[in-house]
Amino acid sequence: MGLQESHSFPGRLIVVEGIDGSGKSTQLSLLQTYLVSEGYDVSFTEWNSSPIVKDTTKRGKKKNLFSPTTFSLIHATDFADRHERSILPPLQAGLIVLADRYAYTAFARDAARGCDKSWLRNTYDFATRPDLALYFRVDIDTAVARITGGRIQLKFHEAGMDLGLSPDPITSFRIFQTRVLEEYDHVAEEFGLTVMDGTRSVVEQQREMRKLVKPILKGLRRTHAPRPTPISAAITAAAATAVRSA
Amino acid sequence: METRFYGAGLAKLDVGGELPGNLIVIEGADGVGRSTHIELLQGWLEGQGFAVASTGLVRSALTRRGIESAKEGHSFDRTTMSLFYATDLADRLEHEIVPALRSGFVVLADRYVYTTMARGSARGLDREWLAKLYGFAFVPRRVFFLRLDPDELIRRTLRRGGELDYWESGRDIGLAPDLYTSFRKYQTLILGEFDRMAELYGFTTIDASRTVEEVQAELRREVANLLDPSLLTPAVDVADD
Numbered sequence: 001m002g003l004q005e006s007h008s009f010p011g012r013l014i015v016v017e018g019i020d021g022s023g024k025s026t027q028l029s030l031l032q033t034y035l036v037s038e039g040y041d042v043s044f045t046e047w048n049s050s051p052i053v054k055d056t057t058k059r060g061k062k063k064n065l066f067s068p069t070t071f072s073l074i075h076a077t078d079f080a081d082r083h084e085r086s087i088l089p090p091l092q093a094g095l096i097v098l099a100d101r102y103a104y105t106a107f108a109r110d111a112a113r114g115c116d117k118s119w120l121r122n123t124y125d126f127a128t129r130p131d132l133a134l135y136f137r138v139d140i141d142t143a144v145a146r147i148t149g150g151r152i153q154l155k156f157h158e159a160g161m162d163l164g165l166s167p168d169p170i171t172s173f174r175i176f177q178t179r180v181l182e183e184y185d186h187v188a189e190e191f192g193l194t195v196m197d198g199t200r201s202v203v204e205q206q207r208e209m210r211k212l213v214k215p216i217l218k219g220l221r222r223t224h225a226p227r228p229t230p231i232s233a234a235i236t237a238a239a240a241t242a243v244r245s246a
Numbered sequence: 247m248e249t250r251f252y253g254a255g256l257a258k259l260d261v262g263g264e265l266p267g268n269l270i271v272i273e274g275a276d277g278v279g280r281s282t283h284i285e286l287l288q289g290w291l292e293g294q295g296f297a298v299a300s301t302g303l304v305r306s307a308l309t310r311r312g313i314e315s316a317k318e319g320h321s322f323d324r325t326t327m328s329l330f331y332a333t334d335l336a337d338r339l340e341h342e343i344v345p346a347l348r349s350g351f352v353v354l355a356d357r358y359v360y361t362t363m364a365r366g367s368a369r370g371l372d373r374e375w376l377a378k379l380y381g382f383a384f385v386p387r388r389v390f391f392l393r394l395d396p397d398e399l400i401r402r403t404l405r406r407g408g409e410l411d412y413w414e415s416g417r418d419i420g421l422a423p424d425l426y427t428s429f430r431k432y433q434t435l436i437l438g439e440f441d442r443m444a445e446l447y448g449f450t451t452i453d454a455s456r457t458v459e460e461v462q463a464e465l466r467r468e469v470a471n472l473l474d475p476s477l478l479t480p481a482v483d484v485a486d487d
Binding site for chain 1: 253254255256257258259307308309311312315316319321322323325326329330332333336337340341375378379381382
């Protein structure tokens with residue numbers, strides 16, 4: 001199997017991709033609320049959250065020990081652990097797995113840091129190919145506006161501060177994420193990611209997302225009949241979650 | 247030494263075509279005497295005026311604690327393990343090995359990519375995937391493989407009052423219900439991987455079933471030929487150590 005071939009597990013894997021400020025996490029959270037209300041069993045996993053690797057990542061970031069290669073490898077380690085524990089078992093059990101960022105993040109971000117592209121693809125070759133991968137595309141100005149608007153905290157590595165591009169975090173973010181966006185465009189084409197216009201309103205995007213998800217849910221078991229939640233109520237709930245996780 | 251990588255090398259790290267130092271790797275199972283021989287080689291080389299640094303698996307400041315605590319846990323998946331070890335090696339290459347080689351040191355590495363590739367491969371990971379993963383690693387000047395039959399390895403470990411280690415017995419992959427059989431099967435698999443790699447990567451295989459003195463004398467002859475043949479005159483006297 002791997003990234004090049006469809007999986008044959010009974011579950012479904014849906015991933016969202018995009019730079020910070022693209023709105024992907026909000027949309028995934030809304031989708032989760034919706035799928036649960038529709039009676040599906042859903043499991044969620046996010047980038048950089050494995051308990052095995054957490055302390056190492058923290059130490060590396062705090063003491064600025066990372067190089068592009070070790071930064072890339074520690075995230076691959078994190079991903080491998082979550083893939084084994086949090087992605088494969090629910091897929092095997094027939095659940096819907098929602099992943100906030102996936103291997104494509106590494107392909108875009110680590111390549112922007114100078115890592116070799118074919119090396120990156122080999123490193124993540126064990127990853128299960130998603131049933132649906134949505135790339136939330138925003139221009140750099142929109143992302144910066146959302147971040148400076150205070151909804152999202154600017155992180156050191158997300159801003160590419162380790163590369164010494166600029167001493168100003170916002171300027172650095174702009175330069176680094178512009179490179180990441182270019183890489184994402186190549187990755188989206190190479191792996192057939194579905195491109196979402198991340199500059200539209202939250203509701204518009206969510207409606208499109210649900211439309212895209214529907215066909216891949218065919219044949220999937222539900223634990224209860226749908227209990228629809230209005231999108232507006234879901235957005236309020238998701239906004240609260242997004243603030244908490246930021 | 248000439249700087250060649252197994253693959254694309256290390257991002258954003260320009261090492262040029264040539265480094266003044268030399269990277270020498272000692273490979274072999276736990277209990278074959280790797281650290282003894284590295285210590286003896288280091289003392290001898292330093293006595294001859296060489297600057298020597300040593301490095302070993304899982305010694306990186308970044309990953310040491312993380313890997314140790316992961317090994318204490320219940321589930322350390324083979325892919326995760328390989329990637330964690332790769333992180334450790336990349337960190338040591340960038341922070342220890344390259345700086346030492348740049349300064350003209352002889353770097354003695356207590357195991358290198360080959361041990362982690364053998365472990366991954368023995369656990370069913372794709373060899374090509376593993377080899378590509380380590381594309382960031384330098385090709386060492388020389389790799390010495392201290393080869394010992396698993397039965398002899400077991401006797402040596404036990405007669406010193408040692409125990410058969412959980413991970414060195416491959417207990418995580420369920421080869422056998424008992425420790426002894428598991429260790430023997432696992433080390434046989436690992437040895438098979440090493441024999442295959444010895445040919446592929448051109449290791450110098452050293453028969454480690456002999457005495458420490460004999461093995462050390464052979465290592466010194468080989469190292470002298472590599473670094474400076476005049477080191478061998480007057481004759482090597484290991485008894486001094």
